[in-house]
Amino acid sequence: MALSEVTSPDPSDRAAVRDYVLGGPLIDQLSISRENATDDVVDRWTSVAARLCDQLSLEQASLDPAQASRVYRYYMPVYLWCLARLEAHRSASAPGAACPPLVVGLSAPQGCGKTTLVAQLTRLLDADGVRAASVSIDDVYLTGAEQETLANKNPHNPLLRFRGNAGSHDVALGVRTIESLKALNANPGSTTKVPRYDKTMRGGRGDRAPRDIWPTHTAPLHLVLLEGWMLGFSPVGDEAVKAFDPHLAAVNRELRRGGYDRLHLAVDDWVVVRVEHIEWVREWRLEAEREARAAGRGALTDDEVADFVDRFLPAYRAYLPGLYGDGPFGSQTGKVLTVRVDRGRNVLDV
Template sequence: MQRFLTLLAMRNLRQPSQKLEILSNFIIENYNKFRKKSNITNKPLIVGLNGIQGCGKTTIANELVKYLKATNDLSVVTCSIDDFLLTYKDQCKLAEKNFGNKLLEFRGQPGTHDILLGKQILQELCDVQKKYSDLHEKLEEEGSLKFSNLSVSIPSYDKSLNNGRGDRSPNWNVILPPIHIILIDGWCLGFNHLSSSKLKEAYDNASSCSALKSHPISHLEIINENLKQYEENWYPFLDIFICIEAEDINYVYQWRLEQEHNMKKTGKNGMSDEQVKSFIDRYMPSYELYLETLYNENFFSGNFKEIYGMHLKLLLNREREIIKVTLF
């Protein structure tokens, strides 16, 4: 990790190419360290990536796939927690069951994902890589490297369906080994629930104009409780963590609006500007409650010497340029 810090000190952070190089160096440093550990040589390194809507998570992930393949010959699989969103039908049922709770009216919030499906896919990706590694040497000796029976299908979510309300796509992505690295991103990935007393304290101390006060505390308690399922089923898979912080959280409105406009330019249906604002408003309470901890503490618990260097934070300005890098 000292090599990573030395390289970091020499860089002009605001150059566009630096974001990709910094992230790839961080991943490679941890990948090499990960490989030296015993009993995990067949397991992919799983990278968690957090960032507010519109910050460029998907773009970064796609660029890392190409960059790590070209520079280190590593095969990277990307997925988003959006891929595990409930189907439109199930989301409507959830909204009906929680009638009046605006946080669960539409997709996106903790509780609107198929947790068990996400866990299943992550486990299958790990299992396929292990089988591939175990069979690779034998098949290579036999002169055949066909692994048609080793594959994992990953769901995808089409946000343009149902007039921008979205739905799971019927077309799933088929992933073949080798799988050296798995990168999973999400706006709430890394959020940890608060104790009941801390949630109440945050709510009581919030100003009247706070996003928290736009909702009854009982509705926030449901979201807070839902986070436990993510912690129990998804977080144990994560080996290292990256979070992208915006210099101003309100950039999310501009960035998400740009994202919607770009999608419409491709001919797809989407939300109106007013709908985008209303959509983002539903995310602000969770940002207020959970981002401070994620931005200021190491995502991983345990002995400091063992976990230092596993959590990287990038601070971005309005133009999405890096203005600060923090290593936990």
């Protein structure tokens, strides 16, 4: 059924909300059936949807089909899945020991809305008393000066000229950050600063933000949301990688030996946002940069966007089949939620 043919549910009608949510593409992965979708459960769904609408500045009673799908069938199910995984994580924790925060990895291509999703999840969690920290693999990019050094050491490799591919991250910083967050609850009074990267600096080429503006987290911490466009990628064979792009061999080596495995293995559960046509990334990135320019922030020109995205496409083509077919690096069966979106970022059947 086309999205435009689906009617947004009346939030005052339990039966309508129940039918709409249960008809969504993610519900089977949440093990929710009509039998356990009691009135109390449906009322909870309506309440969460109301909070999402408030966060997104939407009118719950007059959502258009795309907005309704985004609220009831995308963001809310992902949120409910995170809560269920957190409950399972706590149940598996040793009695009497400080339970470390659950680390949920969100792997999604650039521009498909992962940053917005993380922001909405964090606000929902906070309202429910679940303290969460958000970390992006983008936030541990090399500093601008370090990126220039990397580019100068690889003058003939366009994939390492600018930030983005494996090799352009301070992976050790990322691992230390996640490990420090996971240890917070066992060390009352300790704090952890989470790095931030400002993509508007250096004319849109980006640089690490000053440390004094990095957010600080203290115990108790219940959940860490780690997101990234290449999160969960597994290296491929040396010969296979050359078929995608000869320059990708250096990136593949970094993915294999650069510490990314430690970062991935620090993740407990995964959300993978899947797209059918990776070329959509170009459109999404162009849209984001134009919005940044319109707001007066540093941004890339249209030509720079095209050049920038071209440097990511070989990695997408090489590593997405493995991510989608085998799951993220180090992931376990039953601990991966798969979300498929279309060109308009609407959730689809998996």
